[in-house]
Amino acid sequence: MKKCFSLLVCCLMALGLTLPVNAKGIIKIGGVGPLSAPGSFESGKEMKMAMEQAIDEINGAGGVLGKKVALVFEDTQGLPEKGTAAMERLVEKHKAVAVVGEFHSSVAKAEIEVANRLKVPLIIAEAWADVITAKQYKYVFRIAPANSLFYSKIADWIKAAGFKTVVMITENSDYGIGVERVIREQLKTAGIKITSITAERTIQDFTPQLLRFKMSKPRPDLLFGIFTGAGELLMVKQAHEIGLAPTKETAMFAVGTDALHKEFWEITGQSGKYILTKTGYYPGIKFTEKTEPFIKRFKKKFNREPTFAAMEAYEAVCLVADAIKRAGSTDPDAMVTALEKTRFTGLRGVIRFSLDREPKYMYHQWPGTPSFVIQYTQVDQPYTDALLLWPKEYSHGSLIKP
Amino acid sequence: MTEYLILQALNGLIIGLIYALMALGLTLIFSVLKIVNFAHGELYMLGAYFSYYLAKMFGFPPVLAVLSSIIIVFFLGVVIEVLFLRPVYTGAVERKDEYAILITFGLSIFLQNLALFVFGPWTRRSPSFVSGTTSFCSLSISNDRLVVSALAIVFMVATLIIIGRTFIGKGLRAVSQDREAAAIAGINPFKMNLLAFGAGSALAAAGGALIGPIFLIFPTMGAMPVIKSFVIIVLGGMGSIKGCIIASLILGEAESLGSVLFPDLTRGLAYKNAIGLLFLVVVLLLKPTGLFGEKHVRMK
Amino acid sequence: MKKHMLKVSRVTKRFGGLTALENVSFRVAENELLGVIGPNGSGKTTLINLINGIHKPDNGDIIFRDMPIHRLSSYKIAQKGIGRTFQVTRVFRRMSVMENMMVPALSISKSGTQEALLPKALEILALLKIVHLKDEYGRSLSGGQHKLLELGRVLMLDPDLILLDEPFAGVHPELKADLHDHIRKLHDRGKTFILISHDMHSIFSLSQRLMVLSSGEKIAHGTPEEIRKNEEVIEAYLGN
Numbered sequence: 001m002k003k004c005f006s007l008l009v010c011c012l013m014a015l016g017l018t019l020p021v022n023a024k025g026i027i028k029i030g031g032v033g034p035l036s037a038p039g040s041f042e043s044g045k046e047m048k049m050a051m052e053q054a055i056d057e058i059n060g061a062g063g064v065l066g067k068k069v070a071l072v073f074e075d076t077q078g079l080p081e082k083g084t085a086a087m088e089r090l091v092e093k094h095k096a097v098a099v100v101g102e103f104h105s106s107v108a109k110a111e112i113e114v115a116n117r118l119k120v121p122l123i124i125a126e127a128w129a130d131v132i133t134a135k136q137y138k139y140v141f142r143i144a145p146a147n148s149l150f151y152s153k154i155a156d157w158i159k160a161a162g163f164k165t166v167v168m169i170t171e172n173s174d175y176g177i178g179v180e181r182v183i184r185e186q187l188k189t190a191g192i193k194i195t196s197i198t199a200e201r202t203i204q205d206f207t208p209q210l211l212r213f214k215m216s217k218p219r220p221d222l223l224f225g226i227f228t229g230a231g232e233l234l235m236v237k238q239a240h241e242i243g244l245a246p247t248k249e250t251a252m253f254a255v256g257t258d259a260l261h262k263e264f265w266e267i268t269g270q271s272g273k274y275i276l277t278k279t280g281y282y283p284g285i286k287f288t289e290k291t292e293p294f295i296k297r298f299k300k301k302f303n304r305e306p307t308f309a310a311m312e313a314y315e316a317v318c319l320v321a322d323a324i325k326r327a328g329s330t331d332p333d334a335m336v337t338a339l340e341k342t343r344f345t346g347l348r349g350v351i352r353f354s355l356d357r358e359p360k361y362m363y364h365q366w367p368g369t370p371s372f373v374i375q376y377t378q379v380d381q382p383y384t385d386a387l388l389l390w391p392k393e394y395s396h397g398s399l400i401k402p
Numbered sequence: 403m404t405e406y407l408i409l410q411a412l413n414g415l416i417i418g419l420i421y422a423l424m425a426l427g428l429t430l431i432f433s434v435l436k437i438v439n440f441a442h443g444e445l446y447m448l449g450a451y452f453s454y455y456l457a458k459m460f461g462f463p464p465v466l467a468v469l470s471s472i473i474i475v476f477f478l479g480v481v482i483e484v485l486f487l488r489p490v491y492t493g494a495v496e497r498k499d500e501y502a503i504l505i506t507f508g509l510s511i512f513l514q515n516l517a518l519f520v521f522g523p524w525t526r527r528s529p530s531f532v533s534g535t536t537s538f539c540s541l542s543i544s545n546d547r548l549v550v551s552a553l554a555i556v557f558m559v560a561t562l563i564i565i566g567r568t569f570i571g572k573g574l575r576a577v578s579q580d581r582e583a584a585a586i587a588g589i590n591p592f593k594m595n596l597l598a599f600g601a602g603s604a605l606a607a608a609g610g611a612l613i614g615p616i617f618l619i620f621p622t623m624g625a626m627p628v629i630k631s632f633v634i635i636v637l638g639g640m641g642s643i644k645g646c647i648i649a650s651l652i653l654g655e656a657e658s659l660g661s662v663l664f665p666d667l668t669r670g671l672a673y674k675n676a677i678g679l680l681f682l683v684v685v686l687l688l689k690p691t692g693l694f695g696e697k698h699v700r701m702k
Numbered sequence: 703m704k705k706h707m708l709k710v711s712r713v714t715k716r717f718g719g720l721t722a723l724e725n726v727s728f729r730v731a732e733n734e735l736l737g738v739i740g741p742n743g744s745g746k747t748t749l750i751n752l753i754n755g756i757h758k759p760d761n762g763d764i765i766f767r768d769m770p771i772h773r774l775s776s777y778k779i780a781q782k783g784i785g786r787t788f789q790v791t792r793v794f795r796r797m798s799v800m801e802n803m804m805v806p807a808l809s810i811s812k813s814g815t816q817e818a819l820l821p822k823a824l825e826i827l828a829l830l831k832i833v834h835l836k837d838e839y840g841r842s843l844s845g846g847q848h849k850l851l852e853l854g855r856v857l858m859l860d861p862d863l864i865l866l867d868e869p870f871a872g873v874h875p876e877l878k879a880d881l882h883d884h885i886r887k888l889h890d891r892g893k894t895f896i897l898i899s900h901d902m903h904s905i906f907s908l909s910q911r912l913m914v915l916s917s918g919e920k921i922a923h924g925t926p927e928e929i930r931k932n933e934e935v936i937e938a939y940l941g942n
């Protein structure tokens with residue numbers, strides 16, 4: 001009798017454990033991004049934090065279609081095969097109705113294939129390679145800019161600022177090579193002299209090449225570093241140590257998102273002053289009424305300034321919730337239709353997805369992604385206080401030389 | 403151009419010295435315990451983090467932070483040896499080689515993820531030993547690099563003196579050459595294992611703690627240097643201390659000069675890591691036991 | 703009746719299916735010089751390996767000065783005062799002769815310095831007549847010199863019982879005569895020996911008492927004269 005009873009209790013407990021999973025009361029949204037090496041885990045972590053914040057807020061406002069939403073996040077480690085596996089797990093095991101996120105273009109490239117095959121909406125938050133939207137898959141959307149879209153604006157600044165000799169150091173990843181091509185093609189047509197070098201992502205010592213640039217005649221007037229992670233920070237530090245840039249002769253542009261993190265200053269210190277970088281968000285420009293409150297909540301919760309990667313991750317989750325609301329269901333095709341009609345007031349403007357098929361990368365791409373060139377003018381300056389140089393209509397000043 | 407090459411050679415020397423510290427630790431562990439420590443890169447990483455936190459949170463002066471970190475990791479190495487590696491020598495496990503590989507490899511993954519969890523994913527940098535740069539002629543080099551190479555030389559010489567001159571050093575060498583014969587001479591091989599693993603870990607930590615202000619500190623920072631160390635100990639001849647130091651300096655120089663003398667200048671950095679491996683392949687083709695290797699060693 | 707230094711009682715050692723030693727018992731008195739002979743594979747080296755702890759017996763006890771030692775690690779046995787040499791010498795090849803001599807220092811001197819032990823090492827090297835080689839590397843010595851160095855290293859620990867495994871094998875005749883001298887001299891100074899050798903002339907002339915092993919069993923023991931006459935011993939040797 002006792003045995004029977006305990007068996008019964010066990011069964012009930014097992015049932016109890018599985019119940020919430022089967023319950024119809026939860027809508028699961030998948031998240032993907034790098035949380036461990038070799039991925040850029042610092043950015044992945046930040047994106048995950050922002051997604052969690054979005055989920056909390058949606059649930060706080062009563063959820064979607066009367067149900068709670070939940071985030072299931074998979075670490076994709078910066079490895080395409082992990083991205084494929086993560087997508088499959090999210091959709092098939094966790095029954096995620098849509099997936100958002102990703103930071104690495106190479107991984108996103110693998111993930112869009114799965115989204116297309118399993119017919120699940122995927123909003124790429126922070127992977128920039130043109131090809132991601134250029135494949136024009138029905139289920140793939142992007143709120144991060146496409147490389148060509150964003151960097152042609154940066155290239156416009158380089159041309160407008162009057163640089164004549166530009167040297168580039170590029171990480172040999174999909175992202176790096178993609179950016180390098182856009183910039184190089186744009187500058188070439190403007191008659192700017194370019195020297196371009198590629199390097200392993202794991203490189204720690206750039207001094208040999210930087211020294212060479214320093215000794216070349218004429219000295220380059222812009223060093224353009226297309227690196228992410230530790231490599232970017234080391235390049236900034238070493239360029240300053242050997243007296244190459246930022247100097248009177250040579251300015252330095254570091255494009256990686258790491259230049260926006262507060263840890264940038266711990267590593268670069270004095271070397272970070274006068275560094276140029278890009279951002280998809282700049283405060284003081286009144287994008288929408290949601291911007292300020294988001295930043296306040298993020299800072300309060302995580303004790304750090306969000307970068308635009310965090311904003312994109314946050315927005316991506318909100319976009320999914322919004323699409324479900326308007327579609328009235330989690331049917332993938334209905335969601336895609338709803339997403340295509342999106343007019344969502346995000347953190348940096350009203351988000352919509354283009355249906356243009358030319359240029360190729362424009363399909364399901366948010367064309368309005370803002371891009372800014374900023375320059376640090378003080379050590380330990382938060383990027384939100386940096387000098388805004390570009391676009392011209394918002395500019396607070398022009399390039400400062402040390 | 404000459405000045406440039408001189409400075410580049412100097413840079414190669416500095417990198418080579420850091421490699422040497424790490425590879426020396428790996429060699430010490432390999433010679434005495436006859437196992438390859440796959441977790442060596444993580445001990446290097448821990449050395450860097452401990453030194454960073456001691457300096458940042460407890461306000462230790464940089465050099466003291468480095469020394470304290472080395473001591474902490476020494477004891478950490480001792481604990482690892484007792485907990486995980488002792489079974490190899492007490493006969494508690496059957497397939498010793500495989501066990502040693504799996505346990506150190508597992509430890510490497512564990513420590514890396516633990517660091518990611520405890521220290522967080524953001525890159526750190528230890529405070530400078532001496533900030534600023536020193537110029538000579540038209541070129542300049544950061545003071546940190548100069549201090550680091552001086553300290554690296556000090557640590558290396560100290561290690562060589564301990565191994566070469568002291569009774570403990572003789573005990574370590576005796577065990578590395580013939581475990582049983584050393585035991586017959588009254589040397590406790592377990593104690594030597596403990597010391598070797600501790601000292602080997604401490605050397606890795608020294609490398610990491612010194613590199614902290616020059617390169618950066620992050621949970622996976624040991625992954626590349628440990629591969630370099632494997633290349634070095636194979637290049638130098640497994641277990642040879644002289645070979646290990648010379649191979650480190652050669653590798654540092656080959657990478658440094660190789661990447662600037664590479665025919666296609668724009669690809670030099672992209673092939674930097676390949677240069678060392680290419681060098682290894684050539685040496686092994688000509689001398690399969692490495693530069694100073696006596697014979698192939700295998701655990702009995 | 704002399705006091706017994708080493709008591710080996712009913713010792714058995716098997717390697718897999720092979721029985722290397724079966725139920726072997728014997729005693730060694732203080733300052734005795736015991737010779738052990740027997741055909742190849744009779745278990746002589748196994749016996750020494752058991753005494754100094756390289757192998758552990760499956761059965762039986764080994765008592766050294768009233769202390770059981772058959773479960774101890776070999777380094778502890780070495781520290782208790784049992785030294786040995788190997789059939790195939792095992793000097794540290796990548797160390798100089800002097801460094802070889804100094805290896806045991808770690809276990810004998812708790813607070814001692816190199817200087818304190820140097821005279822002792824030099825004295826032993828002088829005794830063995832290899833003091834001129836003190837800076838040579840182990841690998842550059844001849845086979846006979848290896849034997850001497852190994853003996854010297856053993857003497858650094860100042861053991862009371864010395865186990866010699868084939869000390870005369872492959873040694874030049876002149877050196878062999880020297881080795882005889884050294885063993886006699888050390889014996890006169892009070893050391894106890896267990897000596898294994900195939901060199902019948904040497905072992906019969908050096909040993910006070912002989913023990914004969916065959917196929918892992920003790921088949922005879924007695925003075926050299928008794929052994930010379932023992933039918934079973936002759937049988938064992940001729941039979942093989």
